[in-house]
Amino acid sequence: GAGVSQSPxxxxxxxxxxxxxxxxxxxxxxALYWYRQSLGQGLEFLIYFQGNSAxxxxxxxxxxxxxxxxxxxxxxxxxxxxQQEDSAVYLCASSQDRSYSPLHFGNGTRLTVT
Amino acid sequence: xQQVKQNSPSxxxxxxxxxxxxxxxxxxxxxxxxxxxxxxxxGPTFLISISSIKDKNEDGRFTVFLNKxxxxxxxxxxxxxxxxxxxxxxxANPSNDYKLxxxxxxxxxVRA
Numbered sequence: 001g002a003g004v005s006q007s008p009x010x011x012x013x014x015x016x017x018x019x020x021x022x023x024x025x026x027x028x029x030x031a032l033y034w035y036r037q038s039l040g041q042g043l044e045f046l047i048y049f050q051g052n053s054a055x056x057x058x059x060x061x062x063x064x065x066x067x068x069x070x071x072x073x074x075x076x077x078x079x080x081x082x083q084q085e086d087s088a089v090y091l092c093a094s095s096q097d098r099s100y101s102p103l104h105f106g107n108g109t110r111l112t113v114t
Numbered sequence: 115x116q117q118v119k120q121n122s123p124s125x126x127x128x129x130x131x132x133x134x135x136x137x138x139x140x141x142x143x144x145x146x147x148x149x150x151x152x153x154x155x156x157g158p159t160f161l162i163s164i165s166s167i168k169d170k171n172e173d174g175r176f177t178v179f180l181n182k183x184x185x186x187x188x189x190x191x192x193x194x195x196x197x198x199x200x201x202x203x204x205x206a207n208p209s210n211d212y213k214l215x216x217x218x219x220x221x222x223x224v225r226a
Binding site for chain 1: 116118120146148150155156157158159160163165203205212213214215216217218219
């Protein structure tokens with residue numbers, strides 16, 4: 001079946017512009033995560049959605065970052081007034097609603113802020 | 115605060131030999147550990163996991179060992195194959211938290 005789909009695969013933007021990154025999770029997966037990987041770093045947790053529960057936003061680095069998940073499926077991560085330090089690969093993952101269910105990652109969006 | 119550490123950024127091994135990847139963690143509440151494999155321009159894919167009630171889990175050529183007292187786990191790949199060349203991430207989470215903490219990764223290169 002189809003895996004996690006992310007778009008765009010690459011995004012180059014000017015400092016100060018807003019960007020939107022999209023994630024289509026695996027059908028039936030109720031949990032959705034956003035992570036990012038900066039150059040030479042591990043994966044950094046950003047935000048988590050589970051069903052209709054309030055999202056866990058504890059990993060968002062600043063109030064310029066926000067995310068929503070519509071209809072329990074597609075998610076959009078928005079970065080306002082982008083800065084050069086926002087340059088990273090943004091990874092979306094989904095999983096089934098059960099303990100210790102492995103995350104299935106998309107191929108990521110490589111964001112470059114110039 | 116890096117709770118999961120992979121201190122070797124890279125590893126080169128000859129085809130057919132064993133690859134040993136190491137991972138250390140600091141959070142004593144972690145009780146589930148995973149290894150992910152990542153090829154360039156792709157997302158990480160789940161490889162193997164182990165819960166804290168075990169000290170070893172094996173799946174084909176891949177074996178994960180857990181030493182809770184040392185807060186250390188390792189991944190053994192034997193025999194190593196060229197297709198194993200990738201970045202390997204160690205990850206962990208406590209039972210009451212769905213957020214995985216990841217290490218920085220180890221790049222494995224398998225030489226023919």
